[in-house]
Amino acid sequence: MTLSQLKINFTTQLQGVYDREEIHSFFYILCDFFLQYSRFDVSMSQDTVVSKSNIAIFDRVQLRLEAQEPIQYILGSTQFYGLTFKVNKHTLIPRPETEQLVDWIIPNHKQQGSGVEILDIGTGSGCIAIALAKNLSKASISGLDISEKALEVAQENAIKNQVLVSFYQKDVLETTALEKKYDIIVSNPPYVRQLEKKAMSANVLDYEPSAALFVPNEDPLLFYRKIAQLALVSLQEKGWLYFEINEYLSIEMDALLNEIGFVNIEIRNDFRAVPRMIKCQKL
Numbered sequence: 001m002t003l004s005q006l007k008i009n010f011t012t013q014l015q016g017v018y019d020r021e022e023i024h025s026f027f028y029i030l031c032d033f034f035l036q037y038s039r040f041d042v043s044m045s046q047d048t049v050v051s052k053s054n055i056a057i058f059d060r061v062q063l064r065l066e067a068q069e070p071i072q073y074i075l076g077s078t079q080f081y082g083l084t085f086k087v088n089k090h091t092l093i094p095r096p097e098t099e100q101l102v103d104w105i106i107p108n109h110k111q112q113g114s115g116v117e118i119l120d121i122g123t124g125s126g127c128i129a130i131a132l133a134k135n136l137s138k139a140s141i142s143g144l145d146i147s148e149k150a151l152e153v154a155q156e157n158a159i160k161n162q163v164l165v166s167f168y169q170k171d172v173l174e175t176t177a178l179e180k181k182y183d184i185i186v187s188n189p190p191y192v193r194q195l196e197k198k199a200m201s202a203n204v205l206d207y208e209p210s211a212a213l214f215v216p217n218e219d220p221l222l223f224y225r226k227i228a229q230l231a232l233v234s235l236q237e238k239g240w241l242y243f244e245i246n247e248y249l250s251i252e253m254d255a256l257l258n259e260i261g262f263v264n265i266e267i268r269n270d271f272r273a274v275p276r277m278i279k280c281q282k283l
Contacts, residue, residue: 126154
């Protein structure tokens with residue numbers, strides 16, 4: 001079978017599950033991952049014969065994609081902020097919106113000297129903490145998460161990306177005090193309300209860890225409230241708190257942080273022009 005025929009078969013089998021553009025995107029990702037063919041290489045190698053072993057790999061991946069398993073879990077890795085991260089069923093797949101949160105933090109604190117303490121709450125795969133460590137080399141960075149399995153992945157990712165991050169297991173909702181004083185606390189906590197499930201796709205609902213995604217309809221800000229209360233005590237004077245937020249709850253987040261006692265509250269939109277992140281400062 002030639003590469004051209006493989007692409008036709010792959011596209012035909014996945015029609016009805018994904019749109020054509022997404023199928024082609026999957027195909028190019030797989031060619032790069034398994035065949036070491038760039039998109040340009042694929043276009044120039046249409047008549048290249050694909051080995052039986054590689055055809056079998058594409059067939060297996062195709063079946064998993066038909067079941068709407070995320071391609072990042074199938075491959076076991078994804079890209080975030082120019083870095084490669086291991087991901088699996090114990091970790092959320094990092095999103096481009098979260099890259100924008102990291103991209104907000106870095107220039108704001110790039111000029112700070114050594115000794116800056118940063119904590120990432122709900123670190124998951126470690127993507128935020130590790131991206132910050134890679135770009136704020138003078139900072140001391142920690143990450144906490146309730147999931148020991150997620151923390152194992154985060155530690156692997158820190159080693160893979162050659163940064164030092166201290167990870168530890170803790171249930172933030174049951175935490176009465178953080179380990180030390182921090183200059184920056186950042187969190188992308190669970191924020192999707194149960195009522196929003198009906199608008200979500202199967203590749204998220206059936207595969208990504210629900211505990212890292214969903215909150216009760218009746219108290220959707222419970223993680224933000226708890227983290228902000230901890231931050232008010234554990235941030236240094238004039239320290240900063242950053243959150244990724246639910247686009248539908250930005251007004252409520254502003255009110256919550258103001259009520260708890262933070263100042264200089266600022267909301268920023270993501271690339272889709274919806275409110276996606278917020279920062280505030282301790283007096």
